[in-house]
Amino acid sequence: xxxxxxxxxxxxxxxxxxxxxxxxxxxxxxxxxxxxxxxxxxxxxxxxxxxxxxxxxxxxxxxxxxxxxxxxxxxxxxxxxxxxxxxxxxxxxxxxxxxxxxxxxxxxxxxxxxxxxxxxxxxxxxxxxxxxxxxxxxxxxxxxxxxxxxxxxxxxxxxxxxxxxxxxxxxxxxxxxxxxxxxxxxxxxxxxxxxxxxxxxxxxxxxxxxxxxxxxxxxxxxxx
Amino acid sequence: xxxxxxxxxxxxxxxxxxxxxxxxxxxxxxxxxxxxxxxxxxxxxxxxxxxxxxxxxxxxxxxxxxxxxxxxxxxxxxxxxxxxxxxxxxxxxxxxxxxxxxxxxxxxxxxxxxxxxxxxxxxxxxxxxxxxxxxxxxxxxxxxxxxxxxxxxxxxxxxxxxxxxxxxxxxxxxxxxxxxxxxxxxxxxxxxxxxxxxxxxxxxxxxxxxxxxxxxxxxxxxxxxxxxxxxxxxxxxxxxxxxxxxxxxxxxxxxxxxxxxxxxxxxxxxxxxxxxxxxxxxxxxxxxxxxxxxxxxxxxxxxxxxxxxxxxxxxxxxxxxxxxxxxxxxxxxxxxxxxxxxxxxxxxxxxxxxxxxxxxxxxxxxxxxxxxxxxxxxxxxxxxxxxxxxxxxxxxxxxxxxxxxxxxxxxx
Numbered sequence: 001x002x003x004x005x006x007x008x009x010x011x012x013x014x015x016x017x018x019x020x021x022x023x024x025x026x027x028x029x030x031x032x033x034x035x036x037x038x039x040x041x042x043x044x045x046x047x048x049x050x051x052x053x054x055x056x057x058x059x060x061x062x063x064x065x066x067x068x069x070x071x072x073x074x075x076x077x078x079x080x081x082x083x084x085x086x087x088x089x090x091x092x093x094x095x096x097x098x099x100x101x102x103x104x105x106x107x108x109x110x111x112x113x114x115x116x117x118x119x120x121x122x123x124x125x126x127x128x129x130x131x132x133x134x135x136x137x138x139x140x141x142x143x144x145x146x147x148x149x150x151x152x153x154x155x156x157x158x159x160x161x162x163x164x165x166x167x168x169x170x171x172x173x174x175x176x177x178x179x180x181x182x183x184x185x186x187x188x189x190x191x192x193x194x195x196x197x198x199x200x201x202x203x204x205x206x207x208x209x210x211x212x213x214x215x216x217x218x219x220x221x222x223x224x
Numbered sequence: 225x226x227x228x229x230x231x232x233x234x235x236x237x238x239x240x241x242x243x244x245x246x247x248x249x250x251x252x253x254x255x256x257x258x259x260x261x262x263x264x265x266x267x268x269x270x271x272x273x274x275x276x277x278x279x280x281x282x283x284x285x286x287x288x289x290x291x292x293x294x295x296x297x298x299x300x301x302x303x304x305x306x307x308x309x310x311x312x313x314x315x316x317x318x319x320x321x322x323x324x325x326x327x328x329x330x331x332x333x334x335x336x337x338x339x340x341x342x343x344x345x346x347x348x349x350x351x352x353x354x355x356x357x358x359x360x361x362x363x364x365x366x367x368x369x370x371x372x373x374x375x376x377x378x379x380x381x382x383x384x385x386x387x388x389x390x391x392x393x394x395x396x397x398x399x400x401x402x403x404x405x406x407x408x409x410x411x412x413x414x415x416x417x418x419x420x421x422x423x424x425x426x427x428x429x430x431x432x433x434x435x436x437x438x439x440x441x442x443x444x445x446x447x448x449x450x451x452x453x454x455x456x457x458x459x460x461x462x463x464x465x466x467x468x469x470x471x472x473x474x475x476x477x478x479x480x481x482x483x484x485x486x487x488x489x490x491x492x493x494x495x496x497x498x499x500x501x502x503x504x505x506x507x508x509x510x511x512x513x514x515x516x517x518x519x520x521x522x523x524x525x526x527x528x529x530x531x532x533x534x535x536x537x538x539x540x541x542x543x544x545x546x547x548x549x550x551x552x553x554x555x556x557x558x559x560x561x562x563x564x565x566x567x568x569x570x571x572x573x574x575x576x577x578x579x580x581x582x583x584x585x586x587x588x589x590x591x592x593x594x595x596x597x598x599x600x601x602x603x604x605x606x607x608x609x610x611x612x613x614x615x616x617x618x619x620x621x622x623x624x625x626x627x628x629x630x631x632x633x634x635x636x
Contacts, residue, residue: 002249002253002324002327002328002331002332002333002334003249003252003253003256003331003333003543003546003547003550004253004333004583004584004587004606004609004610005253005256005257005547005550005551005583005586005587005590006256006546006547006550006551007550007603007605007606008551008587008590008591008602008603008606009550009551009553009554009590009594009599009600009601009602009603010600010601010602010603011600011601012553012599012600012601013600013601014600014601015600074603074604074605074608075601075602075603075604076591076594076601076602076603076604077600077601077602078594078597078598078599078600079597145599145600146469146555147392147393147469148388148392148393148596148597148598149597150388150389150392150393151392151393151394151469152393152467152469154393
C-alpha cells in the first residue's frame with residue numbers, strides 16, 4: 001500500500017511522561033515510610049525500605065529511557081522537544097533524590113534528634129504534597145494536547161503550577177524548622193551526624209525543588 | 225483484429241488500470257481522513273467518494289484533462305501523426321502504471337499525478353527532444369507541486385487557528401461553532417460551486433464568465449451555509465456529554481461530512497485526468513487527428529470513473545481503513561481544517577489546469593494544522609519521503625515511457 005497519511009501522525013511520546021511521573025511517584029512514596037521507620041528507630045526496616053527505593057528508582061529509569069527513545073528528532077511535537085526532555089529529567093531527578101535519601105540513611109545509621117521527629121514527618125508530608133501536585137500537573141498533559149495548549153485546559157494547568165509553587169514554599173519553611181530543631185540539639189549529636197542530617201534534609205528538600213521545576217517546564221509549554 | 229483496435233484496447237486497459245490505481249490508493253488516502261475522525265463510516269466514505277469523484281471529474285475535471293492530454297507535449301513536433309500520439313500516450317499510461325505498481329509494492333508515497341506528468345514528459349522528450357515539451361506549462365505544473373502543499377499548510381494552519389480561538393478554547397465552544405460554522409461552510413461551498421459554474425461544462429451551460437459564476441456560486445454557498453446553520457442547531461443528539469470542547473468536536477462531524485464531499489469532488493476534478501487525459505488524447509487522435517484542443521468524450525470519462533470506483537471497491541477500502549485507524553488523532557475539528565484547506569487548494573488548481581497531488585496537498589494541510597500545536601506528534605519522516613518521491617518519480621516515469629515508446633516504434 002502507498003499510504004503517506006497513515007504514518008503522518010505518530011503515536012505521541014507525551015503519555016510516557018505521565019507514565020514516568022507515576023513510577024517516580026511510587027518511588028518517592030517510600031521516603032515518608034523511610035522517615036517513619038527512622039522515627040520508630042527500626043533500622044532493619046530502614047535498610048529494607050532503602051533497598052526497595054533503589055529498585056523502584058531503577059524501574060523509573062527504564063521508563064525514562066523509553067520516553068527519551070520515543071522522542072527522535074524527526075518527530076514534530078506541539079511543545080519544544082528539548083523542553084520535554086528537560087521535563088523528563090526533572091521528574092526523574094525526584095526519584096534520584098528519593099533513592100539518595102535511602103542510601104544516606106543506610107551509610108551511617110542515624111538517630112532522630114530530640115524535638116525534630118514531628119516536624120520532620122510534617123516536612124516529608126509537605127514534600128510529598130509537592131510531588132503530588134506535580135503529578136496532578138503532569139496529568140493535564142493529555143487535555144492540553146487535545147485543547148492544543150490553550151483555553152480552559154491551560155488555565156487548569158497554570159492553577160496546578162501555582163499550587164505546586166505554594167506547596168514547595170511550605171516545604172521550604174518546614175525544612176528550615178527541621179534545621180533549627182537539628183541545631184538546637186547540636187550539643188547532643190556527634191558532628192558527623194549533623195553533617196549527615198544536613199545532607200538528608202537537603203535531599204528530601206531537593207525532591208520538592210525538582211517537583212517545582214516540573215511546574216516551570218509547564219509554564220513554558222503553555223506560554224506562546 | 226487490426227492494429228488500431230489493438231492499440232485502442234491497450235489504451236483502454238491501461239487507462240482502466242491507471243484509474244484503478246487512483247481509486248485504490250489516492251482516493252482512499254484522501255477519504256481516510258474522514259474515516260479516521262469518525263465523520264464517515266467506511267461504507268459511507270465509499271459512497272461519498274464514488275459519487276463526488278464522479279461529479280468532480282464530470283463538472284470540473286476538463287481543464288486538467290486538457291493540460292495532460294494536449295498541454296505538455298508540443299503537438300507540432302508530432303507532425304500530425306495520430307499513430308505517434310496514440311502510441312505515445314498509451315506508453316505514458318503503461319509507464320505511469322508500472323512506476324505506480326513498483327512504488328505501491330514498496331510503500332513509497334509517490335503521486336499518481338507526478339507519475340503521469342513524468343511519463344508524458346518522457347514521451348515529449350523522446351519524440352521531439354528539448355523542443356518536444358512545452359517547458360512553460362511544465363514549469364508551472366512543477367511549481368504548483370511545491371505551492372499546493374505549502375498553500376494547503378498555510379490555509380490549514382489559518383483555519384485551525386481560527387477554530388482554536390473561536391471554538392475549542394473559547395469560553396462557550398458551542399456558541400463559537402454556531403457562529404463560525406456557517407461562514408466556513410460558505411467559503412468551501414462557494415469555491416466548489418464556482419469551480420462548477422465558471423468556464424465549466426459547455427453542454428450543460430456551466431461555462432459562465434466570472435461575473436455570472438461568482439454570484440451563482442455565492443448564492444449556492446449562502447444556501448449551504450443556511451442549511452449548516454440549521455443543522456448545527458438541530459443536531460443536539462450528537463452532543464452527548466463531556467467537556468464543551470468534546471461536544472463541539474462532535475458537532476464538527478456535521479461540517480466534516482461537507483469537507484469530505486468537497487475533498488472527493490476536488491480529487492475527482494484534479495486526479496481523474498491522470499487516467500482520462502492520455503486516453504482522451506489517444507481516442508481523439510485516432511478519430512479526428514492530433515489537435516491542440518482535445519474534447520473529452522463522455523465514454524472515456526466513464527472508463528475513468530468506473531476504474532476509480534472499481535479501485536475503491538476492490539482495494540481502496542482497505543487503504544481507507546488503514547489510514548482511518550492510523551490517524552485517529554485527527555479529531556473532527558482538525559480533520560475539517562485540513563480537508564477544507566486541501567479541497568480549496570486542489571479545486572483552485574484544477575480550475576487553473578494544474579495537475580497537483582491530492583495526497584501531498586492533504587499531507588501539507590495536516591502538517592499546517594499541526595503547526596497550530598494540535599497533534600501529539602507529527603512524523604516529519606513522511607515529509608522527507610514525499611520530497612524524495614517528487615525527485616525520483618518524474619525522471620523514472622519519464623525514462624520508462626521513453627523506453628516504451630522507443631520499443632514500440634522499433635516494431636512499427
